[in-house]
Amino acid sequence: MLNRRGTLKLGAAGGVALALPAERLVSAALGNAPTAQPFSVPLPIPPVLSPVYSDRSTDYYELSVRPGVAEILPGVQTNVITYNGSFPGPTIKARRGRAVKVAVTNRLQTPSAVHLHGGIVPQDSDGHPLDVIQPGKHRVYHYPNDQRAATLWYHDHAHHLEAEQIYKGLCGLYLIEDRKDAPSLxxxxxxxxxxxRDIALDDKGQLLWAIFDGQRRNTVLVNGVPQPVLKVRRRKYRLRLVNTSNERMFSFRLSNGGEFVQVATDGGLMARPVRRTEISLWPAERVEVVVDFSKQRGGTKIMLTNANGGDVASTSQIMQFEVIDGIRRDAPDNDDSEVPPKLSVLPAIGAPVMMTRKVVLSFDAKNMVFLINGKPYDPHRIDYTVKRGSTEIWEVTNADPDPIPHSLHVHVVQFRVLDRNGKAVEPWEAYPKDTVSIPAGETVRLLIRFDAPYTGVFPFHCHFVDHSSVAMMAQMRIVA
Ligand SMILES: [Cu+2]
Known part of the structure; x- marks a missing residue:
């Protein structure tokens, strides 16, 4: 279907072939190929990984990091890198209080480190940028899962390589479940x-990679494919929204003006549900919502749109929900699920604040490098020494002019966002969070309790990974 001169030949009735310019390839392939109409490819669900072994306390998994191919566009084999051949990687389902050990083998030509984003894990399982798995080697990561149930994700974190390796496929979901948590959802x-996640494709349907290339990444994937459709019954659904993009910020809406009932944020359930009609989701953030399709008629099509996506369909019309008839025609499905008015009891704030720190994020345009507190990342330098068990306030400022956004992700904690430019934040971004958005010129204050039982060196960084892999990272040593 694709020829060497960078044009797409489309077989048309009567044997006429049309040649289109290369830059129109993606929309052409989606708009013209009979199996590639927007909202015709069913939403793929990443496979759930089975443990290779389980004992009384622990489930054991195996992952291999390796090259693979993905069918991002129908009929086109795109070279990617994968966990276990899957794009995105397989989902690991863990249970609170039951440990997971993952043996990871690196079959790439480059180093790789696995970071469990949002995980409370020992330092030697955190995937520090220098603590990598060399090509051909393997190591075992230990995840205690001694933390609240939450939608976490794992991804590459190798020094200077994470932006490219996450972009090309190295990410997957890690769900910690707790049967006691709001069981009626x-x-x-x-x-x-x-x-x-957004990607850029060339005229052969292959990934284009360049750092700071957000403008060109104009194909938005959901679970690995553009503009899928999910057929839904006339009932409530829990949707776990995870932004794995390098740099793209979404602002999601439902095309019928419908409501999302948000139940969870980065670190799990919130105290109470919050009704929203627009959800902003920056790189690495997670939001869980319940959407109720029970009042919709069979055949209704509702689009998940992105208000930040401009005029381009591939970045503004993200996916479609197509309502199918209930078991009894014209009647909603039996649905005994519900969103309880109280979802969770959040832990108390804890000890008095022992330290206040200022964290300044900025871009050095002359040297094309991103800085924290005026310095590029040095994996051998300790930026902060933090006492285990202590509580600190971090005042984080994006010192850059519009429109350079940044965020801050702190490893091994779930923090509270106290305020933004001096104003208390909305409940959905108050707690529990591990990644906070910081638009140009804004300042957020974080209350961080270092309550993990682990000591050692842990990074904190902007989660625009094109920034973090060009030095917008620092690290703290947690001491006993
Ligand atoms: Cu940044």
Whole structure:
């Protein structure tokens, strides 16, 4: 279907072939190929990984980091890098209080490190940028899962390589579940992960990679394919929205003006549900919502749109929900799920604040490098020494002019966002969070309790990974 001169030949009735310019390839392939109409490819669900072994306390998994191919566009084999051949990687389902050990083998030509984003894990399992798996080697990561149930994700974190390696496919979901947590929420086949990421494709349907290339990444994938459709019953669904993009910020809406009932944020359930009609989701953030399709008629099509996506369909019309008839025609499905008015009891704030720090994020345009507190990342330098068990306030400022956005992700904690430019934040971004958005010129204050039982060196960084892999990272040593 694709020829060497960078044009796409489309077989048309009567044997006429049309040649289109290369830059129109993606929209052409989506708009013209009979199997590639927008909202015709069913939403893929990443496979759930089975443990290779389980004992009384622990489930053991195996992952291999290796090159693979993905069918991002129908009929086109795109070279990617994968965990276990899957794009995105397989989902690991863990249970609170039950440990997971993952043996990872690196079959790439480059080093790789696995970071469990949002995980409370020992230092030697955190995937520090220098603590990598060399090509041909393997190591075992230990995840205690001694933390609240939450939608976490794992991804590459190798020094200077994470932006490219995440972009090309090295990410997957890691769900910690707790049967005691709001058991009435929709579950099983009605609990759906939606992993978003943007990519740029060349005229052969292959990934284009360049750092700071956000403008060109104009194909938005959901679970690995552009503009999929999810057929939904007339009932409630729990949707887990995960932004795995390097740099793209989404602002999601439902095309019928419908509501998202948000139940969870980065670190798990919130105290109470919050009704929203627009959800902003920056790189690495997670939001869990319940959407109720029970009042819709069979055949109704509702689009998940991105208000930040401009006029381009591939970045503004993200996916479609198509409502199918209930078991009884014209009647909603039986649905005993519900969103309880109280979701969770959040832990108390804890000890008095022992330290206040200022964290300044800025771009050095002359040297094309991103800085924290005026310095590029040095993996051998300790930026902060933090006492285990202590509580600190971090005042984080994006010192750059519009429109350079940054965020801050702190390893091994879930923090509270106290305020933004001096104003208290909305409940959905108050707690529990591990990544906070910081638009140009803004300042957020974080209350961080270092309550993990682990000591050692842990990074904190901007989670625009094109920034972090060009030095917008620093690290703290947690001491006993
Ligand atoms: Cu940044």
């Amino acid at each position: 929709p579950k099983g086949q009605f609990d759906i992960p939606l992993m978003f």
